[in-house]
Amino acid sequence: xxxxxxxxxxxxxxxxxxxxxxxxxxxxxxxxxxxxxxxxxxxxxxxxxxxxxxxxxxxxxxxxxxxxxxxxxxxxxxxxxxxxxxxxxxxxxxxxxxxxxxxxxxxxxxxxxxxxxxxxxxxxxxxxxxxxxxxxxxxxxxxxxxxxxxxxxxxxxxxxxxxxxx
Amino acid sequence: xxxxxxxxxxxxxxxxxxxxxxxxxxxxxxxxxxxxxxxxxxxxxxxxxxxxxxxxxxxxxxxxxxxxxxxxxxxxxxxxxxxxxxxxxxxxxxxxxxxxxxxxxxxxxxxxxxxxxxxxxxxxxxxxxxxxxxxxxxxxxxxxxxxxxxxxxxxxxxxxxxxxxxxxxxxxxxxxxxxxxxxxxxxxxxxxxxx
Numbered sequence: 001x002x003x004x005x006x007x008x009x010x011x012x013x014x015x016x017x018x019x020x021x022x023x024x025x026x027x028x029x030x031x032x033x034x035x036x037x038x039x040x041x042x043x044x045x046x047x048x049x050x051x052x053x054x055x056x057x058x059x060x061x062x063x064x065x066x067x068x069x070x071x072x073x074x075x076x077x078x079x080x081x082x083x084x085x086x087x088x089x090x091x092x093x094x095x096x097x098x099x100x101x102x103x104x105x106x107x108x109x110x111x112x113x114x115x116x117x118x119x120x121x122x123x124x125x126x127x128x129x130x131x132x133x134x135x136x137x138x139x140x141x142x143x144x145x146x147x148x149x150x151x152x153x154x155x156x157x158x159x160x161x162x163x164x165x166x
Numbered sequence: 167x168x169x170x171x172x173x174x175x176x177x178x179x180x181x182x183x184x185x186x187x188x189x190x191x192x193x194x195x196x197x198x199x200x201x202x203x204x205x206x207x208x209x210x211x212x213x214x215x216x217x218x219x220x221x222x223x224x225x226x227x228x229x230x231x232x233x234x235x236x237x238x239x240x241x242x243x244x245x246x247x248x249x250x251x252x253x254x255x256x257x258x259x260x261x262x263x264x265x266x267x268x269x270x271x272x273x274x275x276x277x278x279x280x281x282x283x284x285x286x287x288x289x290x291x292x293x294x295x296x297x298x299x300x301x302x303x304x305x306x307x308x309x310x311x312x313x314x315x316x317x318x319x320x321x322x323x324x325x326x327x328x329x330x331x332x333x334x335x336x337x338x339x340x341x342x343x344x345x346x347x348x349x350x351x352x353x354x355x356x357x358x359x360x361x
Contacts, residue, residue, distance in 0.1 A: 007167055007168040007169070007170060007360070008167065008168070008169040008170065009170050009171075009172070010170070010171045010173055010174075011172050011173065012172055012173045014173075015171075015172075016173075038169060039260070040167055040169075040180060040260060040261030041180075041225075041241065041261075042169040042178045042241070044169075044171075054208065054209055056208045056209075056227045057208060057209050057211050057225065057227075060211065060225045060227075060241065061211065061225075064213075064222060064223060064225075064257075064258075067257040067258075067260065068222070068254070068257065070257075071253055071254075071256075071257055153357070153358050155234050156233055156234055156358055158355070158358075160233045160234065161233065161351060161355060161358070162351075164230055164231050164233060164238060164351075164354070165230075165347045165350070165351055
């Protein structure tokens, strides 16, 4: 995923790499669910027992949470609070900001611990940052070669957009 | 800020409903939620106070259909309209692709409408957006109430850019989908233009 103009782009290759990292984190942290959200609230990828969870809503609320906390940080003269932790009776949620751009969320219960989650999140973050850097490079390269335009939007006509609203 | 996902073949965009307190932003989303097929919508999330005033935001994800095998999804947000929630309003505008301004047609609310548009313009500028360029639609809401200003007069006052506008009665749904379609279409054309 990368900035392209002001938009975000995600390719299949990098998506699979992210998927692998999330699965690894899910397993190694003994977590229930792991997911990755764009700072604007779009769900990027997830791993674990997501079928019972409304991941779209969760993504939006997590981003709202990070945004609100970021607002508090700036009021206090901090740049950002990069880690949030919410403890529940059974389930806990660990939220961390990665590379200023995406949010990594880990939901876990008593089968894991905060220490383990923090440790594994730190490792996963490093790998994820690298993947995002690769995507940024890829987008820049494709944009330079004019490939990005060919890939999708050149195929979409004004008529296609009009048809969506009929 | 749109999110184009080639892996899941989705295009996601964000639309924010803005406007003064009690103008009907949440009511717009509630109507869209009621009238959209279950398979095309997610849950309507409302972070509201006990008296049902929006505290942080409402959120509704909807799917509009497919273009060339890509699912077109829109995330609809409202801001809290009350003046003292200024800090929250700014946060919600982050990454916005299109704005709907919901104006209250009652004559006594005209000043609040003007203040809110000014607030919108300033908050957008702080995030690096220009209200003069962003996909933007205005809805003159509450047309069913007795003490209202003529829509044309409101348009002269509130719409110097002459963007598309609609008369609305959000509680009954009048103008609600017309407004949404108008802004969604502008967002997609803008996206196409930029690529």
